[in-house]
Amino acid sequence: METFPITPLLQLAFYLIAIIYAIFTAVLFYHWQNYSMSGAVTLQTYIAYALFSLPLFAIMAAVAFL
Numbered sequence: 001m002e003t004f005p006i007t008p009l010l011q012l013a014f015y016l017i018a019i020i021y022a023i024f025t026a027v028l029f030y031h032w033q034n035y036s037m038s039g040a041v042t043l044q045t046y047i048a049y050a051l052f053s054l055p056l057f058a059i060m061a062a063v064a065f066l
Helices: 006-035 039-065
Strands: none
Touching: 006 039
């Protein structure tokens, strides 16, 4: 019995997470743009979100495709 390789599953999972991430980012952006009281806090939120999430996203991509 031959086992199914895990690489296509990892890549599919990465694509699904990328779609969820894009939707969540759009919702976050919309809410912070419309309901924020301070432009400085909004900017700090965007920077923190990018600094914490993009490296994790890059690590997931490396695991899925390398």
